[in-house]
Amino acid sequence: MTAEAATGTLPQVKRPHTGRVRGLLMALPPIVFVVVFVGLPIVNAALYSLGHLGGLNSTTALIATHQSRATHWWGTLGAYRDVFSQDRFWRDLTVTVVITLISTGVTLVLATSIALFLRLSGSVISKGLAALSVVPQFIPVVIASWAILTFYSATGLPRTIAAHLGFSFPIWGYTSVAVVIGSIWTSLPFAVLMIASGVQGVPDAVIEAARDSGASLARAVGTVVLPMAFVPIVIAATFTAIGIIGSFTVPYLTGPNAPTMLGVSLTNFFQAYNQPQQSIVMAFVVFIVAALIGAAYVWANFRSSKDVS
Amino acid sequence: MKRRAFAAAAVAVPTSVMLSGCLKSSTSASNGGGSSGKGATKSLTVLLGDDTNIQDLWQNGLIPGFRKSNPDADIKIDFDLHSEHSEQNLAKMSAAVKRNQSPGFDITDESVTQAAQADLLVKQDASKLPPLADMPKTVIAQGYGAGVPYRASSVLLAYNTKTVSSPPKTLAELLAWIKAHPGKFTYCSPKSGGSGGAFATTVLDANMPKNIQEEMRVKYDASLEKYWDPGFKVLRGLDPYVYQKGVYPNGNNQALDLLASGQIEMTPVWSDQFITGQKNGQIPESVKVHQISDPSFTGGANYLGLVKTSPAIDLAQKLFTYILSPEAQTLIATQIAGYPVIPLSKMPESIQKKFADADPSDLRENFFGDFGTDLNNLWDQKVPR
Numbered sequence: 094m095t096a097e098a099a100t101g102t103l104p105q106v107k108r109p110h111t112g113r114v115r116g117l118l119m120a121l122p123p124i125v126f127v128v129v130f131v132g133l134p135i136v137n138a139a140l141y142s143l144g145h146l147g148g149l150n151s152t153t154a155l156i157a158t159h160q161s162r163a164t165h166w167w168g169t170l171g172a173y174r175d176v177f178s179q180d181r182f183w184r185d186l187t188v189t190v191v192i193t194l195i196s197t198g199v200t201l202v203l204a205t206s207i208a209l210f211l212r213l214s215g216s217v218i219s220k221g222l223a224a225l226s227v228v229p230q231f232i233p234v235v236i237a238s239w240a241i242l243t244f245y246s247a248t249g250l251p252r253t254i255a256a257h258l259g260f261s262f263p264i265w266g267y268t269s270v271a272v273v274i275g276s277i278w279t280s281l282p283f284a285v286l287m288i289a290s291g292v293q294g295v296p297d298a299v300i301e302a303a304r305d306s307g308a309s310l311a312r313a314v315g316t317v318v319l320p321m322a323f324v325p326i327v328i329a330a331t332f333t334a335i336g337i338i339g340s341f342t343v344p345y346l347t348g349p350n351a352p353t354m355l356g357v358s359l360t361n362f363f364q365a366y367n368q369p370q371q372s373i374v375m376a377f378v379v380f381i382v383a384a385l386i387g388a389a390y391v392w393a394n395f396r397s398s399k400d401v402s
Numbered sequence: 403m404k405r406r407a408f409a410a411a412a413v414a415v416p417t418s419v420m421l422s423g424c425l426k427s428s429t430s431a432s433n434g435g436g437s438s439g440k441g442a443t444k445s446l447t448v449l450l451g452d453d454t455n456i457q458d459l460w461q462n463g464l465i466p467g468f469r470k471s472n473p474d475a476d477i478k479i480d481f482d483l484h485s486e487h488s489e490q491n492l493a494k495m496s497a498a499v500k501r502n503q504s505p506g507f508d509i510t511d512e513s514v515t516q517a518a519q520a521d522l523l524v525k526q527d528a529s530k531l532p533p534l535a536d537m538p539k540t541v542i543a544q545g546y547g548a549g550v551p552y553r554a555s556s557v558l559l560a561y562n563t564k565t566v567s568s569p570p571k572t573l574a575e576l577l578a579w580i581k582a583h584p585g586k587f588t589y590c591s592p593k594s595g596g597s598g599g600a601f602a603t604t605v606l607d608a609n610m611p612k613n614i615q616e617e618m619r620v621k622y623d624a625s626l627e628k629y630w631d632p633g634f635k636v637l638r639g640l641d642p643y644v645y646q647k648g649v650y651p652n653g654n655n656q657a658l659d660l661l662a663s664g665q666i667e668m669t670p671v672w673s674d675q676f677i678t679g680q681k682n683g684q685i686p687e688s689v690k691v692h693q694i695s696d697p698s699f700t701g702g703a704n705y706l707g708l709v710k711t712s713p714a715i716d717l718a719q720k721l722f723t724y725i726l727s728p729e730a731q732t733l734i735a736t737q738i739a740g741y742p743v744i745p746l747s748k749m750p751e752s753i754q755k756k757f758a759d760a761d762p763s764d765l766r767e768n769f770f771g772d773f774g775t776d777l778n779n780l781w782d783q784k785v786p787r
Contacts, residue, residue, distance in 0.1 A: 152496050155520045158772050181783050247646065247665055267649045350591055350650045351786035364489065365593030366779040367516075367772070 142373040143168025157369045172370040176378075181351070181358075186378065188352040189338060192269060196276035197334045203277070204284035204329065208292040208322075209314060223289060230282035238346040241275050242266045267349050275343035280336060284329040291325025292318060327393035334386045339379055355379050443714040445476040446721065448706075451485030451512035455678050455738050463733040468724045475717060480507050488512040495522055499711050508712035509721070511552075514705040515771055518546035523707040524715060526550055531719070533726035536745050540767045541703050543620045549705030552725050553734045554741035554765055556701025557600035558691040560661055560671040569668070572696045573608055577636070579668070581643050586667040588645035588657060591786075593778035595654035596768075597670040600700045602781055603768055606633030607697050622772045627780070634784045641787060648787050662686055670699060677739040700766045703743055741765065 137149050144163035146154035154160060161171025176182050207226055211219045229237060244250055245265035255262035265271045295318050303313040319326070341356040348354065353361075355375055362372035450456055457479065465477045482491065491505075492513040498505035499522045510517070517523050525548050528535035534542060534550070541551050559576065561569045565586075570576040580587045590598035607615050609632040618626055641648045645666050651657045657669045662685055671691060679685035693699065706725070708718045724730055728749055731742040735753045746754050769777060 152493055152500070155496055156492065156516055158775060179783070248663065264646055267646065267651075345652070349786065350648075351782060361593060361778075361782065365775065365782075367775040368779070 138373045139377070140168070142172055142370055142377065144171060144370075153369055156367070158367045160368075160370050172374050176371050176374045182375070184352045185355055185358045188269065189354045189356075189379075190382070192272055192276065192344075192354060193334050193338045196273050196280065196337050197330055199273070200277050200280045200284050200333050201288075201326065201330055203281060204288045205292075205319075205326065207285050208289040209318070211289055212292045212295070212318070213310070213314075223285060226285045227282040229278050234279055234342045235346070237278055238275050238343050241271055241278065242347045245271055245274070266347065269348060271347035272344045272354065275347050276337045276340060279340075279343060280333040283336075284333055287325050287329040287332070288322065291322035295321045324393050324397040327389060331386050331390035331393070335383045338383055338386070443717060444474050445478070446509065446712075446714045446717050447478045447480050447507040449480045449482065449491060449507035449510040449512060451482040451488050451491070451510075453484065453675075453678070455674070456511075457481050459734065459737050459740075463737050464725060464730055467730055467733060468721055471724070472717075472720065475721075477721070482512065485512050492516060495709060496520055499709065502711055504711050504713055505709060508709055508714050508718055510707050510709065511704060514549040514707040515544065515546060517707050517709075518548035519771065522710055523548035524710055524712075524718075526708075526722075531722055531726065533723075533744055536748075537743060538765075540616075540619045541743065541765075544703070544767060544770060545705050546771070549707050550722050550726070551703035551743045552706050552722075553738070554701060554703040554743055555672055555674045556693070556741065556765055557597050557670050557699040558673050558676065558693050559668065559699070560658075560676060560685075560689055560691045561668045562661065562664065562688055563690050564664075564688050565667045569690075569692065571694060573604060573694055574696070576668075576694055577605075577640070580640055583667065584643045585645055585647070587643070587669065588650055588660065588666055589670050590653050590657045591650040591778075592781045594652040595657070596702075597654045597657065597672050597675075598650065599768065599774070599777065601670045602633075602637060602777065602785075603700045604697055604766075605636055606630050606777075607700075607766075609633035609636060618769050618773055619767050620770060622770050624772075624776065627773070627776060630777075630780065634780065637781070637785045641785060650786060658685060661689060673701070673741075674739050698766055700768050701741070702765070702768050 141150040141153065144161045145168055146160060146162055159175070161169050161175065163169050164171075204226075207219075207223055211223045243266075246252075247264050247266065249266065252262045252264065263270075265274070299317055299321070300313055303317045304310070308316070339356055340354065341360060344354040345357045345360070348357065355378065359372045359375040359379070362368045362375065448460065450460060460479055465479075468477065469475055482488065491507075491510070495505045495510070495513075495517060514523070526534065526545070527547070531550065537551060541554075545551060559569065570579045589601040592599035592602045610629045614626060614629045617623070618629075644650065645660065651660060654672060654675060657666075658671060658675070658679060660666045661669045661671075673691070676685060676689075676691050680687070680689075706722065708715065708722070712718060726744060728744065731744055732750055732753055734740040735742050735749070735756065741757065742749055742753065746757060768774060
């Protein structure tokens with residue numbers, strides 16, 4: 094974000110040749126790192142998913158079961174057909190997308206409310222609330238998931254209290270509801286930090302001007318504050334959604350056996366069913382969905398760099 | 403291997419294990435290389451992927467026992483709790499064998515069947531290891547000609563005596579009990595724990611012709627899986643009666659926790675895990691176990707494999723011979739309440755008495771090799787909603 098913003102602000106400056114080389118050299122370590130440790134494995138995995146079982150994939154191929162072997166020079170779509178023909182996959186994909194949408198939506202609403210409350214009130218309560226909402230950042234996800242599972246289980250606190258009062262509270266342990274609660278819990282801190290900083294950046298003068306010209310508080314928020322914090326909100330939304338769509342720990346520990354989110358499902362294919370090829374196919378599907386969400390992030394960045402210049 | 407209860411921990415990346423493994427292999431190879439060549443290597447590393455009770459068994463039982471007759475042997479243990487790193491260890495083994503190097507351990511009890519299938523282990527037969535001749539054919543077959551069975555355990559039905567006065571004696575009675583007591587029974591999903599796998603296997607068996615059951619225990623043939631369909635229908639039919647209308651916990655331990663906290667009244671459990679659990683207080687006194695019949699729950703042997711490229715093959719074969727001796731099998735039976743794998747008639751009388759009700763030679767094996775992973779997969783597709 095900052096890099097693009099920086100190049101956006103300095104497009105006309107002509108740099109000497111040596112500076113360009115130095116710049117390239119400075120950028121080289123991360124590029125080499127990404128190419129070697131991320132890029133190559135991705136290419137390798139893509140080749141494996143297309144049925145190229147030799148070379149670097151031969152060790153994996155030796156142990157895996159139900160593999161498709163390349164039939165053309167480019168490979169075969171056998172593994173993809175295998176995955177896409179299973180109802181379970183489409184069910185898992187639907188659940189993954191729905192949980193991501195709901196969790197992201199709720200997270201954004203909660204984070205925006207806290208940010209606005211903090212911006213407009215500035216009281217001790219609002220500051221306390223904002224500080225409290227960041228707490229999940231400091232609690233490991235495994236522990237939080239376990240706590241959520243126990244809390245909403247058949248013997249959990251809400252059910253115990255409800256039973257004493259004479260009515261029955263639903264059991265949420267091992268259901269998708271628990272997954273949504275867990276996802277919101279883990280995503281909230283980052284969203285609050287991001288959106289709060291965006292909302293704090295709106296100058297008092299702008300809000301006061303809107304109020305002076307007769308806008309109600311709601312109107313001032315809706316037409317002035319939120320649009321000015323639009324980019325941080327989009328960034329928070331994309332990061333939250335990408336984080337949730339690839340999550341494993343929360344759905345693995347708190348979710349139902351079926352349908353599961355794809356993160357759990359592809360781990361099952363990899364380990365429990367010993368079908369790494371199919372697992373990689375599912376990983377690519379998650380990657381594509383995440384890339385679509387990422388496109389929104391790039392667009393927001395583009396917009397923000399234009400705003401700067 | 404089947405006990406891998408906690409795949410969650412697979413998130414961790416265990417590079418340190420790999421490093422330590424490499425270091426060990428180089429030292430063990432150079433120790434023996436001195437005067438008498440490779441065959442006389444006196445140092446050996448055993449990779450164990452189990453719970454701590456198995457580590458104790460080796461450290462305080464089997465290794466000291468073996469050193470009585472081989473005082474100069476140096477047996478080390480590379481311990482991988484709950485087989486959390488079994489995937490990496492298997493990959494390390496296959497890579498090392500391909501390059502004709504030692505993977506850093508000589509004997510493994512992790513992923514033995516997979517390694518044997520991939521031809522990474524030294525082949526074993528009765529001429530090399532005479533006790534194998536006395537073992538049931540199905541037990542040997544599941545070792546793919548390379549795995550050495552060395553201890554066994556079986557799955558039993560655990561129930562809460564506070565609420566269940568007369569537990570079901572047969573599978574049919576158990577199924578009827580589950581339907582009569584909705585929400586009071588569950589088993590862990592087969593992929594997450596062997597106790598759940600045994601329950602599923604037993605129900606599938608009960609709905610399959612006898613000859614197919616036997617065939618599925620000696621060789622892998624995916625076309626036979628169509629015979630599972632009636633059994634899966636029965637399991638699917640149980641779904642609304644299972645805990646919380648269809649919740650199957652992850653792993654043997656989670657199922658036991660539900661039983662111990664009184665949320666369910668009955669669940670299948672590993673024999674040795676139950677005994678250990680009652681010893682350390684994880685399972686209350688009020689929980690009892692027994693084996694059902696017609697058919698009984700499956701169990702299985704745990705196998706040891708000797709890596710093909712190990713520099714200590716002779717010593718390892720000697721260790722195998724010792725482990726299959728009545729003396730070592732008695733240690734297994736007393737220390738971890740494991741089932742002996744050699745015929746009971748060769749064991750001391752006290753052990754014969756202890757296992758009189760659950761004859762290890764009657765142990766019903768799980769399905770063969772890849773049927774296991776296929777069962778995990780199909781169960782996930784067909785049983786939970």
